[in-house]
Amino acid sequence: MATHHYETTIVWTGNNGEGTSSYTTYERSHVVLVENKPDLFCSSDKPFRGDGTKHNPEDFLLSALSSCHMLWYLHLCADAGIIVTAYTDTAKGTLSIENGSGRFTDACLYPMVTVKESWMIAKANALHHDANQKCFIANSCNFKVRHEPSCIAETKAI
Numbered sequence: 001m002a003t004h005h006y007e008t009t010i011v012w013t014g015n016n017g018e019g020t021s022s023y024t025t026y027e028r029s030h031v032v033l034v035e036n037k038p039d040l041f042c043s044s045d046k047p048f049r050g051d052g053t054k055h056n057p058e059d060f061l062l063s064a065l066s067s068c069h070m071l072w073y074l075h076l077c078a079d080a081g082i083i084v085t086a087y088t089d090t091a092k093g094t095l096s097i098e099n100g101s102g103r104f105t106d107a108c109l110y111p112m113v114t115v116k117e118s119w120m121i122a123k124a125n126a127l128h129h130d131a132n133q134k135c136f137i138a139n140s141c142n143f144k145v146r147h148e149p150s151c152i153a154e155t156k157a158i
Helices: 057-080 118-134 136-140
Strands: 009-012 030-033 040-042 084-098 101-117 145-147 150-155
Touching (some): 057 084, 057 118, 057 145, 101 118, 118 136, 118 145
Antiparallel strands (some): 009 030, 030 040
16 A cells, blocks of 8 residues: 655634634634645634635635546546546535534535547546545545536537
8 A cells, every 4th residue: 555645734823912812812814834835824714703815624625625536537537538628616515513513514516527529428427436436535524525517528429
């Protein structure tokens, strides 16, 4: 088995001079640092006393699911001779809060794929299932990740 190791650093930047002397005195702002990559300025989401203009952990979870799925999908398409010329996904998820804590209970990806030729559409749609099975992030979640793909072709079959 191969293993890969990752490292990130989180630096809290929300101390307004009083630290966490009360729940309302500090900001939820922080910076995500990854060596040799741009800094990401983050916060909690607005309903959790955060800055809605910054990325939050929930954004990152959905983005990670969507990105991992796309990368596996493109790999599988290339292996299968399916030529993808465009790919866009809008990921949506549900965070349920109960007793002061929460968890994602649902996520759905809505990939919109363009392939080179119309005969590729059926196989292109089927490969989303395989990509989900291989996605590192989806395999790490304790909730189901669904897919509702759409696919069009640049050219029609003759």
